[in-house]
Amino acid sequence: MPTYIYAITGADHPLPLGGLHGVGDPPAELRTLRTDLLAAVVSEAPDGLRAKRRDVMAHQNVLEALMAGGATLPMRFGLVGPGDDEVVAALDREADAYRERLAQLDGRVEYNLKAGRDEDDLLREIMTESDEIRQLNERTRARGSHDDRVALGELVAREVTARGQREAEDVAARLADAATHSSHAEPAPQQFLNLSFLVPRAETDAFVAAVRREAEERGDAYSFTLTGPLPPYSFV
Structure with a gap:
């Protein structure tokens, strides 16, 4: 099942996702994928996703909630990974680069x-x-x-x-x-x-x-x- 990716944060970043929902109709349920150092906020990727206002706003609302809690790597609308296992593997593989970029974006x-x-x-x-x-x-x-x-x-x-x-x-x-x-x-x-x-x-x-x-x-x-x-x- 393809995985829709909203953002990447540090593993200790607050994840205030209550009351938020993901893209799609009906809206997808948000969840997190974690490694020792990083976390990714994701959901299932709906078929035939288009940049409708409803979905763009859902994506944006997730990012705003995460950014309020600290450094966040925002993914552009529509980014989809092959599946959860592949996303976790990418977090492990690119951990140093992601953490360096999070430090650069912190507070900006x-x-x-x-x-x-x-x-x-x-x-x-x-x-x-x-x-x-x-x-x-x-x-x-x-x-x-x-x-x-x-x-x-x-x-x-x-x-x-x-x-x-x-x-x-x-x-x-x-x-x-x-x-x-x-x-x-x-x-x-x-x-x-x-x-x-x-x-x-x-x-x-x-x-x-x-x-x-x-x-x-x-x-x-x-x-x-x-x-x-x-x-x-x-x-x-």
Whole structure:
């Protein structure tokens, strides 16, 4: 029987699972698998599991209850092992690595920051600062050459990418002191930044204030979206 895995904790971690239930319809019963050093909160894996709100919330509620009691390695929704014996074997086999990661995550939460910039504002800046692009744009407007239009589009696209990368690096560097670690992910179209931060729980207010200052300094042409506190998925 496949085993659905919610989280891994230390063997002495509180496991306040009363009143909680697992994923599935009807909801699966939660249980724990233990070794001398670690514990995993699991349930039976229902057939055909999909990311329905009911099941996502059940998964999230388990993680929140565990995180309130200390360091927790949260598993992403939908993680299934072959069976209980295999999960226990993995806990034994990877005990040192799991315990090291639990120590790193102890007392910390994740925040995700996404940032984008108004396209017209960015293009105006590029035209103002790049003589090559400005001259090619004027030539394209005057003659309408297909080759010039293609070259202009390629130049602008490269400059947009380069400036986005520089701005992402700048934002990450300016916020680095407010977090313990960071983890980059591919930004969505129209965004230049998708960055997760590992933040000490006691310092979350200071981190949020630092992000707010960064957004205010960059002005209305920028959009910053901060989500958290979250289970530290990006750092497991």
